[in-house]
Amino acid sequence: MNRLKFELPKIHDPEHRALRHGGRTAVVMCTGFFIGHFALHNNQLAVLASFTGAALLGLADFTGDRPHRMLATAITAVVGVPLVILGTAVSLHTAAATISMFIVALVIAFGAVFSGYFAAGANAAIVFFVVAVGIPDPTSTIPSRLWGLALGGALSIVASGWLWPTRAVASSLKALAVVYGELADAVETLAAGGLVNGPDQRNMFERSVLNAELAVASSAWRPGGLTRAHKSRMYLLHGARRIATLVQQMQPIAPGTPAAYQSSRQSMLKVQATTLRDCARALGTNCAVRPDIAAAEAAKIAFDVRAADALQVRIAAGSHQSDIDQQVANLLTTLELARATVLAALHTGVIFGLRPERDATLPNSVLATSLTVGVPSVRKWLRRARRNLTFRSVHLQNSLRLATSLALARAAVGIFDLKHGFWVLFATLVVVKTSAAGTRKTALGAAVGTAIGFGISTGLIAVFGVHIGLYCILLPFVAFAAFYLPGAVSFLLGQAFFTMVVVFLFNILDPTGWTVGLLRFEDVAIGAAIGLVVGAIMWPRGAASELAKAIADLIDSGNDVAASLVRSLLRGDSSIEDVSKHCFPATVAAATAEDVFSQYLTEMHVPPAPVLAWSTLMGTAHQLWYGAVVIGGLHISAVDEDRVLHTAIATQTDVMQYDYQKLATSLREGAQFSIDPPPGPSGPASQGHPETTFRLLEIQAWVQGILANLDGIDSSLRAAISPDPVPASR
Numbered sequence: 001m002n003r004l005k006f007e008l009p010k011i012h013d014p015e016h017r018a019l020r021h022g023g024r025t026a027v028v029m030c031t032g033f034f035i036g037h038f039a040l041h042n043n044q045l046a047v048l049a050s051f052t053g054a055a056l057l058g059l060a061d062f063t064g065d066r067p068h069r070m071l072a073t074a075i076t077a078v079v080g081v082p083l084v085i086l087g088t089a090v091s092l093h094t095a096a097a098t099i100s101m102f103i104v105a106l107v108i109a110f111g112a113v114f115s116g117y118f119a120a121g122a123n124a125a126i127v128f129f130v131v132a133v134g135i136p137d138p139t140s141t142i143p144s145r146l147w148g149l150a151l152g153g154a155l156s157i158v159a160s161g162w163l164w165p166t167r168a169v170a171s172s173l174k175a176l177a178v179v180y181g182e183l184a185d186a187v188e189t190l191a192a193g194g195l196v197n198g199p200d201q202r203n204m205f206e207r208s209v210l211n212a213e214l215a216v217a218s219s220a221w222r223p224g225g226l227t228r229a230h231k232s233r234m235y236l237l238h239g240a241r242r243i244a245t246l247v248q249q250m251q252p253i254a255p256g257t258p259a260a261y262q263s264s265r266q267s268m269l270k271v272q273a274t275t276l277r278d279c280a281r282a283l284g285t286n287c288a289v290r291p292d293i294a295a296a297e298a299a300k301i302a303f304d305v306r307a308a309d310a311l312q313v314r315i316a317a318g319s320h321q322s323d324i325d326q327q328v329a330n331l332l333t334t335l336e337l338a339r340a341t342v343l344a345a346l347h348t349g350v351i352f353g354l355r356p357e358r359d360a361t362l363p364n365s366v367l368a369t370s371l372t373v374g375v376p377s378v379r380k381w382l383r384r385a386r387r388n389l390t391f392r393s394v395h396l397q398n399s400l401r402l403a404t405s406l407a408l409a410r411a412a413v414g415i416f417d418l419k420h421g422f423w424v425l426f427a428t429l430v431v432v433k434t435s436a437a438g439t440r441k442t443a444l445g446a447a448v449g450t451a452i453g454f455g456i457s458t459g460l461i462a463v464f465g466v467h468i469g470l471y472c473i474l475l476p477f478v479a480f481a482a483f484y485l486p487g488a489v490s491f492l493l494g495q496a497f498f499t500m501v502v503v504f505l506f507n508i509l510d511p512t513g514w515t516v517g518l519l520r521f522e523d524v525a526i527g528a529a530i531g532l533v534v535g536a537i538m539w540p541r542g543a544a545s546e547l548a549k550a551i552a553d554l555i556d557s558g559n560d561v562a563a564s565l566v567r568s569l570l571r572g573d574s575s576i577e578d579v580s581k582h583c584f585p586a587t588v589a590a591a592t593a594e595d596v597f598s599q600y601l602t603e604m605h606v607p608p609a610p611v612l613a614w615s616t617l618m619g620t621a622h623q624l625w626y627g628a629v630v631i632g633g634l635h636i637s638a639v640d641e642d643r644v645l646h647t648a649i650a651t652q653t654d655v656m657q658y659d660y661q662k663l664a665t666s667l668r669e670g671a672q673f674s675i676d677p678p679p680g681p682s683g684p685a686s687q688g689h690p691e692t693t694f695r696l697l698e699i700q701a702w703v704q705g706i707l708a709n710l711d712g713i714d715s716s717l718r719a720a721i722s723p724d725p726v727p728a729s730r
Contacts, residue, residue: 011488017171020164021058022484028053028159030476032152033505043509044137044144045151048084050505051131052077052152057159058483060124066161073160076121077153080128084149087132088142094414097133101425102407104129109399113388113595123429126406130429133410134422170286172233173351175215177284179208179240180344184276186247187337191269197248205244206612213237213611232347234594236283238619239344243276246337251330264306265334271299272341279348287352291345300338307331311694328697332705336627343626387592394546394599397539398434405432405534409527418526420519423502427527430495432535434599435542439535443528445492450524452492453499454517461503466511471504478504495524543599548721550589550596551617552667557589558624559660562706565628566653569699570646586625593618613719617667620709620716624660631702645696652703659710663717670721673714 029050036046055076062072083104090096108126112119132145182204186196216233253262278291311331314324388395409428413421431446433439464470478500486494503517539545561583597618600611659675666673 018484018487021487022480022482024159024163025054025058025483026476026480027163028057028152028155029479029501032148032155033475034472035151036148037508042144042147044141045148046509047135048131048145048148049152049155051127052080052149053156053159054483055080055124055127056153056156059127060121062120062160066165069165070157070161072121073157074153076124077149077156079121079125080149080153081146083125083129084132084145085142087129087134088137088145089139091133091136092138094411097414098407098411101129101133101410102403105406106399106403109402110385110388110395112398113384113393113395126402126429127426130406130425131422134413134420134425136421172212172215173283173286175208175212176233176236176240177280177282179205179212180236180276180280180283182208183240183243183247184273184280186244187269187273187276187341190247190250191266191273193252193266195250195252197250202244202248205241209237209241209244209615210612212240213615232350234598235347236344236351237615238622239340239347241615241619242623243337243340243344246333246340249333250337251326251333253330258310261306261310264303268299268303268334268338271295272338275341275345279344282348282352290352291348293342293345293349296338296342296345300335300342303338304335307334308694311697315693324697325701328694329701329705332698332701336705384591387588392546392549394434394543394596397542397546398599401434401534401538402429402432404538405531408530408534412526412530418523420506420523423520423523424527424530427524428531431528431531433542435544436535436540438542439531442491443532445490446495446524446528449492449495450499450521453496453503454521456496457500457503457517461507466507468508468511471508475501475504475508499524543596547593547596547600547614548667548670550593551614551621552664554586554589554593554618554621555624555660555664555667557586558621558628559657559664561586561625562628563653563657565631566649566699566703569631570650583625583629590622590625593621610720613716616716617713617720620663620713623709624706627702627706631699645693645700649696649700649703652700652707656703656707659707663710663713666717667721673717675710 032049032053033046036042036049040046056073060073060076062069086100086104087097090100105126108122112122128149186201189196216237253265275291275293275296278289281289282291311324311327314327387393390396405428406425409424410421412418413424418424427446431439431442433442460470478497481497482494482501484494485497499517499520502520506512506516597614600614662675663673665671
C-alpha cells in the first residue's frame with residue numbers, strides 16, 4: 001500500500017533576498033503603525049504610515065547604492081503627497097474617484113518607460129492613491145494622512161539606506177561574472193593552441209548563460225542607478241552567448257602559417273582572455289578591477305594589421321583559393337571575438353558608471369556609442385515616450401490593463417458600497433500581471449491564500465478573543481511572513497499571512513472580531529475576479545505576443561543596415577558618417593526589442609526552454625547590425641579586376657537579405673522557417689590588388705557567416721513560437 005507523502009514547501013531565497021525584504025518591510029510597517037496608533041492616537045496617520053512602508057519597501061524595494069536607494073525612496077514618497085490629497089478629495093464621489101483612478105494609474109504605470117526606478121516605484125505610488133481613494137473620508141482628514149505618509153516615508157528612507165538592503169543587482173552581476181570567467185578560461189585555452197568545441201563546454205556555457213538570464217530577470221526593473229546599467233547587463237548576456245559560439249567555431253592555425261602571424265594571434269587572444277577575466281572580476285567584486293579597454297582594442301588592431309599583411313602576401317603569391325578562404329574565415333572569427341570582448345569591457349564599465357570615449361576614426365566606437373551613450377535625459381525620455389505611444393508597446397498595454405482593472409475595482413466599491421473598498425483595489429493591484437496566465441496564477445493564489453489566512457485568524461479569535469496585546473505581539477511576525485514568503489516560498493502563503501496582517505491591524509484599531517477576515521476575503525474575491533476578466537480580454541499573452549514582432553522588427557532593421565552598408569562598401573562610398581546614419585533605426589529597434597524581452601523575462605509563468613529560444617533569436621538579430629557596423633568601417637576601392645568578387649558578394653548579400661526577411665516574416669506569422677543552401681565562395685582572388693581583395697574576402701566571409709547563423713535557427717523558432725507545455729518552474 002502506497003503511503004501519501006506530505007512535503008513542506010521548499011524555500012528558495014538566494015543570498016537571503018526575501019529574508020531582507022520581509023524583515024525590512026515588517027519593521028517599518030509595524031513601527032509606523034504603533035507610533036501612529038499608540039503614541040499619536042491618530043488612526044488615519046497609523047494606517048497611512050503602515051501602508052507607506054508596505055508600498056516603499058514591500059512593493060518598490062529600490063536597489064543600487066545607498067544614495068540612489070534613499071533618493072529614489074524619498075522622491076517616491078514626495079510623489080505620494082499630491083496623490084493622497086487628490087485621492088482623498090475625490091474619495092466620496094464614485095464617478096470622480098473612478099475616472100481619477102484610471103488616469104492616475106495609467107500615467108504612473110506608463111512612466112515605467114523612462115527608467116528602471118520609475119518602473120520600480122510605479123506600484124508604490126499607485127498604492128498611495130489606492131489607500132486615499134479607497135477609504136472614503138472628507139478632506140479634513142488630509143493633514144492626518146499626509147503626516148502618516150511623512151512618518152512612513154521617513155522610516156522607509158532610513159531603512160532603505162541601512163536596514164538589510166536588497167542585492168538583486170549584485171546577484172545578477174555575480175551570475176554574469178561566472179559566465180565571463182568561463183569564457184576567459186576558454187579563450188586562454190585557444191591562446192595555448194587548444195580547442196573549445198566539445199559537448200561538455202557547450203552544455204556548460206548554456207547552463208551558465210541561462211542562470212545569468214534568470215538572475216538578470218529578477219532585477220529586470222531594478223537597475224543600479226539612473227544610467228543604462230540594466231541595458232548593459234542585457235547586452236552582456238547576448239555578448240556572452242555570442243562569444244561562447246565564437247570560441248567553439250575557432251579552428252587551429254593551418255600548417256605553414258607564418259610564425260609572426262601565429263605569435264600575433266596568440267598574443268591577441270591572451271589579451272582578450274585577460275580582458276574577459278577582468279570583466280568577470282569586476283562583475284564579481286563590484287568593480288574592484290576595471291577591464292583595460294584600450295589594451296584589448298590595441299591588441300585587436302595590431303593583430304588585424306599583421307593578419308592583413310600575411311594574407312595579402314598569400315593572395316599576391318597565388319596561394320590556393322580554398323586555403324585563402326579558410327584563413328579569412330578564421331581571421332574574421334578571431335576578430336569578431338576580439339570585438340565582442342571590447343564591447344563586453346565597455347558594457348562592464350557602463351554598469352559601474354563609466355562612459356566610453358568616442359574616437360571617430362574607429363568603427364568600434366560607432367557601435368559602442370550607439371549601445372552605451374544616450375542623448376540628454378529629457379530628450380531621451382520624450383523619445384521613449386513617443387516610441388511607446390502605440391498599442392504594440394508592452395508598456396502601454398500593461399498600463400492600460402492595470403488602469404482599467406483599478407478603475408473597475410473603484411467603480412465596484414462605490415456601486416456596492418463596500419466597507420473596506422481599498423482592499424478591493426489593493427487586491428486588484430497585486431493580482432493583475434502582464435499576462436492572463438500570470439493573472440490567473442496570482443488570482444488563485446490570492447483567493448486560496450486569503451481563505452487560509454481567514455481560517456487561521458478566525459481560529460485565533462475563537463481561542464483568544466479580541467486580545468489587542470496578543471495581536472500587537474504577533475503583528476510584526478505575520479507582517480514579516482507576508483512579505484518574506486512570496487519571494488522565498490509561495491505567493492499563496494504570503495497572501496494568507498497578509499490577510500492575518502489586515503485582521504490583526506484593524507482589530508487593534510477597532511475590535512470587531514472575525515468579520516474583518518470575512519470582509520477581506522470577499523473584497524479579495526471581487527478584486528481577483530476583476531483582474532481575471534480584464535487580463536483575459538486585454539492583451540492576454542502579455543509580452544510574449546509582442547516579442548516575436550519586436551525581434552522581427554529588429555531583424556528587418558539590422559538586415560537593412562547590413563545590406564545597405566555592404567552595398568555601399570562595394571560601391572566604394574562608405575564612411576563613418578554613413579555607418580552612424582544607417583545604424584540609428586537599428587538602435588531604436590534594438591531598444592524596443594530589449595524592453596519587450598526584459599518584460600518577457602519578468603513574467604513568472606515563462607518556462608526556461610522558450611527563454612533560451614528567444615535569447616538565441618535576439619542574439620541572431622543583434623549580430624546583423626553589430627557586425628555590419630564594424631564591417632561598414634572598412635574602406636574598399638572599386639577595382640575592375642575584382643569585379644567577379646564584387647558580383648559574388650552582391651549576390652550573397654541579396655540572399656542574406658532575402659533569408660532574413662523570411663525569418664522576420666516567419667516570426668510575425670508564427671510560421672515554419674526554411675532556407676536554401678547559401679551560395680559558395682566566388683572564383684580565384686585577384687593577385688593584382690591584394691589589399692582590396694583581402695578586404696573584399698573579409699566582407700564575403702562576414703556575409704557567409706551571417707548566413708551560417710541561420711543554420712539550425714528553425715529549432716529555436718519552433719521552441720519560441722510553439723513552446724512545449726512545460727510546467728512553470730519559477
